[in-house]
Amino acid sequence: MIGAVNVDVPTLVEQAREGRPRAVARLISLVEGASPQLREVMALLAPLTGNAYVVGLTGSPGVGKSTSTSALVAAYRRAGKRVGVLAVDPSSPFSGGALLGDRVRMSEHASDPGVYIRSMATRGHLGGLAWAAPQAIRVLDAAGCDIVLVETVGVGQSEVEIASQADTSVVLLAPGMGDGIQAAKAGILEIGDVYVVNKADRDGADATARELNHMLALGESRGPGDWRPPIVKTVAARGEGIDEVVEALEKHRAWMDEHGVLNERRRSRAAHEVETIAVTALRERIGDLRGDQRLDALAERIVAGELDPYTAADTLVEGVTAGA
Amino acid sequence: MIGAVNVDVPTLVEQAREGRPRAVARLISLVEGASPQLREVMALLAPLTGNAYVVGLTGSPGVGKSTSTSALVAAYRRAGKRVGVLAVDPSSPFSGGALLGDRVRMSEHASDPGVYIRSMATRGHLGGLAWAAPQAIRVLDAAGCDIVLVETVGVGQSEVEIASQADTSVVLLAPGMGDGIQAAKAGILEIGDVYVVNKADRDGADATARELNHMLALGESRGPGDWRPPIVKTVAARGEGIDEVVEALEKHRAWMDEHGVLNERRRSRAAHEVETIAVTALRERIGDLRGDQRLDALAERIVAGELDPYTAADTLVEGVTAGA
Known part of the structure; x- marks a missing residue:
């Protein structure tokens, strides 16, 4: 394993800071593998972090998470941002820089030097997601990513955990998965800062959005200055509605900044x-x-x-x- | 909750020692509920423990675990032993002295003062089974049970954990569940001290026993003095073969005593x-x-x-x- 070799960590960090993909990959492998140099890596990264805006994407299988992530990457790239993607698979023990399975939709970005894509498996991980993901986010942050998209691959349970790692959480839904909404009622309505109804060209998209809106209103006990999660309809495969998602994200970020929420979330994340x-x-x-x-x-x-x-x-x- | 009331623990322990069922029940509730008096209970119980022989029963749903447990209880009662039964359900959050679901088969023993039956749920338990079960076993031990049968209710995963709590582990199988054996290969062959093929009046019982014997032989790397897990065929519902199971258990216990294994297992359990x-x-x-x-x-x-x-x-x- 990489961690077994004595790596020149300061040089790696310097290279990662310059945005060299291989250095970023090696650093993530070091922190993920709990290498003996983990502490050295984290200490050197600390002063370089805090710039990236971390967006979590969650949703049941089939709602189009990868397609949406890919469309968001494209949108942020058009705006000149550097983007990191962390695809977390809590059900798999295999990590790596390689694109897995349906991450093929990401391949359009694979050769873009302004995009760093990383798959991370957390099954069997000591401390699981809570332990592994924040450290990889730190590496991407230090490597100069303006945005880090954290996406769960596969089946959830860890949705809430993913959300707790993000500055802003996006919950994706799709029409024709009504029971999905019902099943998700408990957890998902607590964690979304922005809701996306993807595949909005399909029958039932309006009904799904209405139902969601209704459920959000039911659970509401907001004060005047509180954030009201918007619902955005998209057809991610055609890029429709993606600019509106980015807009909603920027609004949420601005709202958090204004109310001190961003700092509070990051503090509580760091404490955890x-x-x-x-x-x-x-x-x-x-x-x-x-x-x-x-x-x-x-x-x-x-x-x-x-x-x-x-x-x-x-x-x-x-x-x-x-x-x- | 019981734990909230300030209980006179020394009196309770004294009553439990006399075998009063309600005192035993309250003590288990105290230790299970992590009451403030948990430490006091455990300290008072310590000198009273170490006499009970703890037998774990595991096996897939449908092999007849409760029926076998009940038949074993009857056999030990005929031999004049006091018996405690701890039915652990790792999938349920509900505990209690009441008989749950299929524990109805135990009802023949419900009015026997020489039998104490307790259901214990470990889902959502801090530390889970590893934490809750040993303490309940201590209570039953201190209450004068000669034998404590620890049976998993519902679906496994915790089979290995149950086994680690027992002096002797019984693994139950049944014919016609061939894929069960295959699936169980990994874990179950490591943990059994005694194997029981229940429902031996059904087609395929001999084949199951043969297959099991073959698999045990394959995994074997035993020295001359080592324990060779016996395979006993039973029809628990009619009590057939149960005396042979008891005999196998006693043999294993004697072997453990002779080789210092019993003490070693208990030490390692206590350390854990x-x-x-x-x-x-x-x-x-x-x-x-x-x-x-x-x-x-x-x-x-x-x-x-x-x-x-x-x-x-x-x-x-x-x-x-x-x-x-």
Whole structure:
């Protein structure tokens, strides 16, 4: 694995900053693989981050997420922006820079040096998405991407988690998936900042938009200055309505800036990230004690009925924290 | 909830020790609900535990787990043993002393004071099965059960986890579920100490036993003194073969005693339990820092690009461990 080799991280970071795709790819592999140099990478990246606007795209399979992502990439490129795409697949253990499956729709952007596309698998990942995605976003941010589109590939559950990584969350729907809306009611209405009804040339698009509008109104308890998620109709395959989506995103970004929400979201995201890293670190320290004589001795005393597991755990926690 | 009331724990433990079912039920509710008195309960139980022989029963839905459990209960009762049954349902959030669904087959034992039956749900449980089940087992152990049968209800995944809680693991199969064997190959052949082919009056029982025997032989790399898992054929609904299962269990127990395996398994189980409790405690401490000014300040500095999340996590871990 790349992480096993001792890499010259400062040079890599410098190259990534210049936008060299291979350097970006290697950095993402380093952070994703929890390489020994992960900390060095993150420390060097920190001062370079904070410029990218992170947009999450979620929605059930079949709503046209990749097509929409691709259309958004095109729109942002026309506006001269550098774009990073992070396609997160929580059901797959395979990561890489290669385009997977339906990411073929992205191929029009594959040779564009202003676009960086990365597939990331989070199955089996220690800490999962919460751990892996923010670090890859940091790399893309430091590499000079103005926009990072984070798209879930495959089936959800992690929709809420993806949304929590983004500055703005776009929820995609499509007509003829009515039960999808019903099923999604619980979670999806909480997380969207912008709603997109894609495939709007199909029968039922207006009904879907109406139903969505109705449900959003039902769940509403907004004050005068609050954000009202807009619903945009698109035909992403033909690029229709995409400029309106970009417009809605820019409006949301401006609203967040104005109300201090962007900073608040990023702070809460950073806090969550730090927590996840800290818990993982502590868990590893305890794991390191496996086979340790102290743990064995405690277990022995529990089996003998001399000690209860809680008192034993206290001792263990003290041991771990003393080693801090 | 019961846990909210201040319970006289020493009295409860004394009553449970006398075998009073309601006291046992309340104690399990206390430990299961992570009540404030959990530690007091566990500390008082510790010297009373270590006598029960814990048998895990796993197998796909439809193999007759409840029927087999019930038949085993009857057999042990005939031998004058006190029996605890813990029916663990990892897919359900509902726990309780009441008999659920197909546990109706257990109803013949419901009025027997020498049998304690408890359903336990682990879905959404902090730490899941690893956390909840061992504590309930301790209560049943302290209450004087000679045998505790731990049975998974519903669909598996946690089969391996159940097995790790038991002194001896019984894996149940049934004929006509050939693909079940295939599917189970990976995990199930690792965990069984005793294999039972139930519904042995049906076509294909011999074939199932042969196939199983073949697969066990393939995976074999045993030394001369090693345990060779026996395969027992039963018709649990008629009680046929159950005495042979009990015999196989006793043989395994004797073998474990002789080779120091029983103590080793219990030690490793206790170690795992302590680890789980310790990790949970540390995680909670970090969770307590949410909204804490220190975490907010760290997050602020990350957003500003002044700090990377790893260095921030180090600070957080120091903060947590300093509070130990």
